[in-house]
């Protein structure tokens with residue numbers, strides 16, 4: 151199988167960056183961020199996009215725009231990274247960790263119901279590794295309990311399920327453009343929303359309430375600086391233009407590696423759900439070997455970068471700053487038993503074949 155090539159847009163991008171350098175410094179910020187926002191809204195087919203400095207900032211700004219503040223409780227899957235949760239702390243809100251179903255990776259809504267209180271205001275589903283839960287179940291749960299849905303779609307650009315795109319299921323969808331995500335700009339992020347008030351609030355909040363939403367005075371509220379720098383907006387614009395190719399390549403890379411692992415003892419691919427159009431963010435396999443987490447760590451040492459082995463991804467509720475007395479077992483099971491190989495657009499067939507050879511060899515030899 152041959153991977154689809156990625157279009158080389160380096161020269162036009164270099165020309166644009168050179169042109170931009172002539173304009174800098176530009177205290178007004180210049181037109182690129184606004185252009186990027188229009189292009190994002192078109193590409194994702196949503197009314198509004200607001201570009202920000204990071205995925206963390208997108209969540210921070212989105213939560214603030216949805217009115218989340220001190221004393222509020224927000225449901226968050228334990229099956230996530232700390233970056234989902236840090237913005238809640240910054241706003242004085244409390245994360246309440248909910249479990250995930252280890253078979254489907256979807257949220258455990260029974261656990262979510264048990265953890266509702268009179269203070270619960272919102273739910274932040276996280277499409278880890280680009281995998282999406284059932285949008286209908288999420289929407290029904292949120293509506294029944296009057297919760298705002300703020301998606302952490304940082305890894306899910308290009309994923310969809312039941313015809314609904316990641317990042318467009320609820321009030322706001324948040325994305326990261328950090329290197330390592332499929333759509334990257336070095337650092338960066340953005341949010342998508344259909345609600346004009348949320349977009350206006352977000353645009354004000356990311357820049358110290360300036361410009362203020364209609365009818366309000368600039369700088370009349372304390373907010374933050376989460377603006378996306380113009381050079382990064384230019385890089386984001388160039389990569390957004392090749393997003394379809396980047397997605398095709400990532401899906402093909404993932405399929406290639408998973409295909410090469412069919413005979414690997416103790417490893418079985420985690421297939422997307424029916425109706426799920428997965429972006430293929432990371433090749434995923436269930437590890438059914440003794441000491442599965444140690445196996446993932448061993449693979450990382452052998453040059454196969456992966457979520458748990460290289461980045462020590464653990465359920466968020468078990469991190470030292472949270473004192474969970476009742477840890478989420480489904481999330482722990484998923485992270486202990488999942489090999490999620492970390493890819494970039496540069497990974498060629500040769501790289502992927504080398505990864506596959508290492509995984510096959512080590513799985514064969516693994517005794518725990």
Ligand SMILES: *Cc1c(COP(=O)(O)O)cnc(C)c1O
Nearest residue numbers: 204205206233234304305326328
């Ligand atoms: C990358 C990521 C973030 C944070 O994005 P940054 O741009 O690094 O701030 C948040 N959530 C998830 C799931 C991510 O993968």
